[in-house]
Amino acid sequence: MPLGPTAPMSLIPVIDERLRTTSLCLAVAAGSRDDPADRGGAAHLLEHLVMSVPMAGGASFSERVERLGGRTNAETGLEQMLYYAQVHADDADEVASLLLRAFTAPDFTTAALDDERQVVFQELAAAAADPADVVQDAVLAALFPGHPLGRPVGGDPEQLRAVTLSDVRAAHTALVAAPSTLVVVGPRLPGVLADLPRGTRPAPQVRALPAPEPGRGAVAAWPLDADYCWVCLGARSPEAGSALRPVYTVLAQLLGSSPSSLLYRALRGERQLSYAFQAWDRGYREAGAWRVLVGTAPHQADEVVGAVRGLLADIAAHGPAPEDLAAARRQAETSLLLDTEEPLEHARLTADRTAAGTRPWSLDAETAALRAVTAEQVRAAAADVADRLLVTVRPEGTR
DSSP states (O other): OOOTTTEEEEEEEEEEOSSSEEEEEEEEEEOOOGGOOOOHHHHHHHHHHHHHBBBBSBBBBBHHHHHEEEEEEEEEOOOOOOEEEEEEGGGHHHHHHHHHHHHHSOOOOOHHHHHHHHHHHHHHHHTTTTHHHHHHHHHHHHSSTTSSSOOOOOOOHHHHOOOHHHHHHHHHHHHHHHHHEEEEEEEEEOOGGSSSOOOOOOOOOOOOOOOOOOOOOOOOOTTHHHHHHEEEEEEEETTTTOOTHHHHHHHOOOOOOOTSSSHHHIIIIOOOSSSSSEEEEEEEOOOEEEOOOOOEEGHHHHHHHHHHHHHHHHHHHHHOOHHHHHHHHHHHHHHHHHHHTHHHHHHHHHHHHTTTSSSOOHHHHHHHHHHHHOOHHHHHHHHHHHHTEEEEEEEEOOO
């Protein structure tokens, strides 16, 4: 189903004739931050509807892909929405056409909206029952108070109850008008996509939201009557597209879950304070969020926080040891390579890194940037994070 000439969609093909499957990832430069102030979760609900509403012939896009033996899913982020499928290469033309039709011309009905709203409520209830999910929403709310980046991606149940069919249709109109790209990883390009313009292009100029102020306070109260809790420590980091983003990625690797990381040595090797922990960094339009998530016993939470703060202070004072820096850089690079060697992950990675086709990106350029990260840059990043670190915990104790 060819798109109209004004549709702001581009194509990024990655052709590998050795593949027997085709992976498609449609990325849209819109997300939960674009929800109306009183309709939190509208984008997430819209994502569900695009994938699940019946198409001509009765079955949804998701069901049609699965009946062909493929797999499909979608996800809403703060600034992007992804719709993706992986199918037999012989079915790629049909699935590409179905994906474009499901995205551009879904048949929304009140009955479909009511049904899928109940599914979203179930998803939100499951997330609310998982402290590891809730604590990540809490740290973003603390880092970006009063800003759309601080709102939960999934939305607010009360606000979702107020979403009408007119709201959904208005949100969809805005969605298809947003910049988007279709990444295709497969042995050949589906013919239905031949007329789409190739590559990335700048996003249209929009009025930027004010940069959020750093969050203040957020002193955690440990749930000492519980057996287990999740602690998330976070700080603002550079915005998407900043040349410093690889530096904060390497800093996250230094405090990640690898047995070679500094945090692994401190939490598991030396003091047995945690079994599950990870660190990561993510950039958004105005700013990024650098985070460490640790699961631990509440009576050990102070010691966990002290360990993270101590490691950051040590890196800020002395920089990472050469062997630790080399390992962190290599891990970050290898993680990218692993994603590009799995076709669907390659498609999703490309969609994410190009910000839905609005930012140039190449694997070679990112790996070169990671290799170029210096100890002095990491030292400065650790000092920056340590100076603005916030601590949240879920479940939360009483003060």
